[in-house]
Amino acid sequence: MSRVQGSPPGWNMSDFHQRLRQLRAARKLTQTRVAELLGVNPRVYTHWENGDATPLFGTVVKIADILDVSLDELAGRKESNSDAHIHNPEFAPFVPESRSARG
Numbered sequence: 001m002s003r004v005q006g007s008p009p010g011w012n013m014s015d016f017h018q019r020l021r022q023l024r025a026a027r028k029l030t031q032t033r034v035a036e037l038l039g040v041n042p043r044v045y046t047h048w049e050n051g052d053a054t055p056l057f058g059t060v061v062k063i064a065d066i067l068d069v070s071l072d073e074l075a076g077r078k079e080s081n082s083d084a085h086i087h088n089p090e091f092a093p094f095v096p097e098s099r100s101a102r103g
Contacts, residue, residue, distance in 0.1 A: 015076055017051035023067045023074065024049075037066050 024034055035045035038059065047053040055063065064074045072078035 016054065016074070017049050019074060019076055020063065021049045023069055027067060029067075034063070034066060038062055 024031070031045050031049060032042045035042040038045065040059075044053070048055055060074060061071065064071050067074070070078060
């Protein structure tokens with residue numbers, strides 16, 4: 001499980017599941033909520049965070065959009081921004097801190 005299926009050459013995805021969990025938790029999203037936003041079964045998403053399976057590259061792109069991070073941040077090629085807020089207007093209404101920030 002060193003690379004996500006269909007990922008670009010040179011991307012080491014062996015720690016993907018840890019980064020995925022960290023980025024999701026920093027945004028105060030549950031596994032179930034991210035699974036809903038992705039349109040996948042929560043059990044499938046849990047397998048990704050546990051490192052038991054890896055998503056297809058197209059799904060990784062969707063995850064990056066939901067978590068509002070670059071693919072490089074999600075893949076571990078770049079340090080994550082310390083600003084753990086959802087700025088993507090498509091997903092912001094579904095995230096707890098985004099609703100409260102709108103007031």
